[in-house]
Amino acid sequence: MHVRAKRLVGLLVAPVLGGCLLAGCVAGSRAGDDGQARSAQVQRARQVADAWRGSAAATAWSRGFYPMADEVQVPASGWHSRADEQAYETGNFALRGDLPAATTGQGKVEWASGGTLTRPLWGARKAYGSFARNDSAGSRLTVTGARLGTTAITTSRGTATVPAWLFTLDGYDSPLKRVAVSASKVPGAPVAPAREGAAGGLRIIPRLTGTAPDGRSVTVRATHGACDDGPVVGALETDASVVLYASVTGARDGACTAQLIEQDVEVGLRRPLGDRVLLDAFTGRPVTSADG
Structure with missing residues (x-):
């Protein structure tokens, strides 16, 4: 977030x-x-x-699996403008493409230090809704699609590789990533x-x-x-x-x-x-x- x-x-x-x-x-x-x-x-x-x-x-x-960093990771290139950054901060997104159908099952968390854990997998639409809270006038970021991949994130047990939804943004070469597995209950x-x-x-x-x-x-x-x-x-x-x-x-x-x-x-x-x-x-x- x-x-x-x-x-x-x-x-x-x-x-x-x-x-x-x-x-x-x-x-x-x-x-x-x-x-x-x-x-x-x-x-x-x-x-x-x-x-x-x-x-x-x-x-x-x-x-357990407890992320200790933002579960939404911005494009590797960073934002192209302050307007895009503000759109992200306010959750102002537009969806102009199809998202994959609902996904069920488990995703694997793999720690760099060793050890794995399976956690419930999020669907693309749920992941999208976690950061796209608005679709209003003004500066917006446009999502054109998504695919399931992986990302690295800092957790309470060190760095882990986890499933992530990779959202394609109009005008960006690198995706916006959202961790696609649920954290463990605190x-x-x-x-x-x-x-x-x-x-x-x-x-x-x-x-x-x-x-x-x-x-x-x-x-x-x-x-x-x-x-x-x-x-x-x-x-x-x-x-x-x-x-x-x-x-x-x-x-x-x-x-x-x-x-x-x-x-x-x-x-x-x-x-x-x-x-x-x-x-x-x-x-x-x-x-x-x-x-x-």
């Missing part, structure tokens, strides 16, 4: 602070954050990390969610929007309001997990319009994410590329 959120100026990069502690390394946060609130956030992050360690949920996660958290307003003002992290090629950073969707200076996301790293804790900085008292602004935040990690599970401190659940 592509980014549809309102974007503010650039990305906020959470700097690495603090040293490595027994339970993990604490990264992120921003200078000036309230120390007591941050302490509560880190305490909650440790609670989540401890609950996941050796849990049935962790075992289920280690055996296991329930082995810990209850934090209480609203507790744990130092923690906020939910809706979804993952990207993982750096070297795994040394992740970009996640975070939220804030109209009367603060924006979101900040920290990371508690252990050998088995990376727990992200999100809050806002510079919150101001007084009258404020009711807005929920979404913004992408890049969080640096002390070492590559690898096969460590990425978790949200508020919910205790994995952070995935699916819309939250």
Whole structure:
């Protein structure tokens, strides 16, 4: 899924602070954050990390197929114009050709490190509908056909080759690709969610929007309001997990319009994410590329 959120100026990069502690390394946060609130956030992050360690949920996660990158991959050449990019961002597509008939059965996920898994296969029309949400006036991208092929994608278990629908776009030599197999069901958290307003003002992290090629950073969707200076996301790293804790900085008292602004935040990690599970401190659940 592509980014549809309102974007503010650039990305906020959470700097690495603090040293490595027994339970993990604490990264992120921003200078000036309230120390007591941050302490509560880190305490909650440790609670989540401890609950996941050796849990049935962790075992289920280690055996599933969970994309950690966008399941829709734009043409290799990139967009030819800003108008085409905006059409993609708003899901404005026109279908001017026939799509293959509904496909049933299973598709195979093959990891570069070894191991395979079969997952339900998507039909071309379902795959098309996952990114083509509009067909309105203005700039549109035109799909003229599709065929079933493969693509590589970053997952919670490393890079995998998976079935993908390759959509032909008018004016483009390379296709738009959409992963054609369903992700595994995300296991329930082995810990209850934090209480609203507790744990130092923690906020939910809706979804993952990207993982750096070297795994040394992740970009996640975070939220804030109209009367603060924006979101900040920290990371508690252990050998088995990376727990992200999100809050806002510079919150101001007084009258404020009711807005929920979404913004992408890049969080640096002390070492590559690898096969460590990425978790949200508020919910205790994995952070995935699916819309939250």
